[in-house]
Amino acid sequence: MSDLLERLRGRGWRLTAQRRVVAEVLDGDHVHYTADEVHALATERLPEISRATVYNTLGELVSLGEVLEVSTDGRAKRYDPNAHHDHQHLVCSRCGTIRDVHVQGDPLSALPEPERYGFDISEVTVTYRGICPHCSGHHS
């Protein structure tokens, strides 16, 4: 994903300091941050960046297919930079962290034709929920 900025410029993106910083934050650790977390990390590098710009930039990256938007609970959406590899998610019900996982087979094939009700299906997401080893090691 290191050539992300090049790809974006090729698509007519105007390259600003703000966009570069947001892209770098996502490109760094391979974690699933919320918009607010991205904003906090971006602020460390570019103190005057605004919330609105972070939201705008994340939205653009999602539209361009460079980043996935994940909403596992009813809380803040998280942004997944691993958009170019097909994968699903494993979520800890206690601490909320997310891991990418890879399933066998195509989940779409598990839905029989009569169960599709005439929908034109374009996407399937599978989310596994449980307690992560770190949380289960703790009491309470």
Add this chain to the structure above:
Amino acid sequence: MSDLLERLRGRGWRLTAQRRVVAEVLDGDHVHYTADEVHALATERLPEISRATVYNTLGELVSLGEVLEVSTDGRAKRYDPNAHHDHQHLVCSRCGTIRDVHVQGDPLSALPEPERYGFDISEVTVTYRGICPHCSGHHS
């Protein structure tokens, strides 16, 4: 689900007019309402019911396992009264409506042991997304 109120009373629920109305709204149509929609429908039958009570009651029904909480997008959560039959969801990306669907096989078996990272997995949700026949019939 008509004996829902009986089951709840058996579990020590104090039966109030407000709780009865919320349960009846969910019990009626087999749709997936948001909390606000439940509140609107409950208000038709019991005008003085408050938002807080609707939220409380929905939360209790979820804790008791009588209703499922579904958050497909980053918007309002929806409440699914069909908690006693295993099923998955088919969501229209345009209008947001949800249909219950039944898949073949157990989605959990598609996740190999090494991909579980020591999690104690308790739940799998599969969500199919696409355009429903009604929306695809419309322009724009």
Add this chain to the structure above:
DNA sequence: TTCTTGACTTAGACAATGTCCAATGTAGGA
């Protein structure tokens, strides 16, 4: 290099959804 311009950013108001609390009301047992 400098100029120009339309795209980008900003701050803050606003919107949608959900949570919390102190005061008041009431279901159900004694």
Add this chain to the structure above:
DNA sequence: TCCTACATTGGACATTGTCTAAGTCAAGAA
């Protein structure tokens, strides 16, 4: 019927996200 622990209420507050008007700047043109 009376008590009281539990439930409800209204409204303040919190979180997350969206919108807009005004100012700023990247990148191509000259």
